[in-house]
């Protein structure tokens with residue numbers, strides 16, 4: 001495609017900077033508009049799996065990402081009193097910890113640093129209107145500025161307002177039956193390199209994980225009625241903390257610790273666990289990328305890998321194809337089956353099973369956790385682990401693109 005006009009990317013999270021990196025490599029001019037006033041730090045332990053790892057390797061960023069590994073050595077399941085029920089070292093079947101554990105903010109920072117000098121980053125702005133012409137798309141920014149671009153890539157996350165300008169009717173949020181909250185609390189004695197997980201009465205599940213020298217990261221998920229249609233994706237902070245307190249009340253020692261820290265939390269993220277499902281990923285010169293197109297929810301552990309893979313494929317097709325229409329169609333044809341498979345792995349039924357509410361359900365869950373924590377069971381399951389690792393590696397065959405710039 002011609003490289004005369006700049007490409008606009010909305011969102012400087014993970015997908016936006018990754019796509020900017022590839023587009024620059026192919027010789028395109030790139031502007032990145034980010035709504036936040038400055039680069040957004042923060043976020044929790046994300047892992048980069050399968051094809052996402054290959055994309056990182058092709059970007060020559062593996063060493064930088066390895067250097068930022070959280071060092072998590074495995075997962076321990078606890079009971080409500082904080083006693084260890086099961087220990088699952090890294091690599092165990094059914095364990096949480098993968099090889100590529102990194103804090104989301106660190107990953108986003110690495111991608112931002114790798115592109116900030118080559119791309120035109122504009123913070124504190126977003127797109128409010130789009131007007132297509134034969135040669136491009138006129139974009140009106142919240143600042144009032146109007147500028148023409150070759151195309152607009154919406155990488156502005158699960159609640160994308162840029163997506164709403166062109167693809168509102170084609171997009172739905174599939175609520176999975178639980179709310180989630182993630183934030184950090186100060187690290188304290190006893191917080192080590194293990195992830196600590198508890199599931200308790202009422203279905204509340206808690207994970208505490210290593211979050212750097214000063215912090216421990218917290219992920220709480222709990223079953224709840226679907227949000228009302230008018231409710232925002234992320235609730236007001238007051239309501240959110242109220243709902244979270246209720247979900248943690250009387251849920252044991254780990255929950256009590258979190259409640260004690262809640263008022264001081266600054267990086268509070270809270271919302272319904274919903275997948276983004278869009279029947280079309282593009283309209284005219286606008287195309288969706290990352291969570292804005294297909295957020296699978298943090299529970300799949302694959303949102304970041306999908307964002308990296310999508311960024312690579314979209315940029316590659318934009319470089320390879322003669323027109324934006326051809327490129328967007330090819331991108332969707334290549335990526336959609338992988339995305340749908342990933343999303344279907346997490347069903348409301350599975351979310352319900354993971355958040356068992358009753359005493360008998362929890363007793364069964366703890367029995368399974370103990371079983372998984374047994375060395376003998378892990379020995380029996382080892383061949384499955386190898387097969388699973390191979391299937392994750394082979395989960396998506398990345399297309400190869402010739403650099404023609």
Ligand SMILES: Cc1cc2nc3c(=O)[nH]c(=O)nc-3n(C[C@H](O)[C@H](O)[C@H](O)COP(=O)(O)OP(=O)(O)OC[C@H]3O[C@@H](n4cnc5c(N)ncnc54)[C@H](O)[C@@H]3O)c2cc1C
Nearest residue numbers: 011013014015034035043044126156157290291298303307
């Ligand atoms: C602060 C933060 C913390 C997160 N923490 C976790 C976590 O702990 N665990 C987890 O699994 N996932 C987390 N995520 C989501 C995770 O980053 C994504 O699922 C995944 O990496 C895909 O990234 P993305 O770039 O598509 O979306 P995101 O990483 O969500 O990035 C979207 C970016 O777009 C910006 N933006 C929003 N609206 C607009 C707009 N209208 N115009 C321009 N820019 C806009 C946002 O500020 C953000 O920088 C977090 C996201 C954010 C923003």
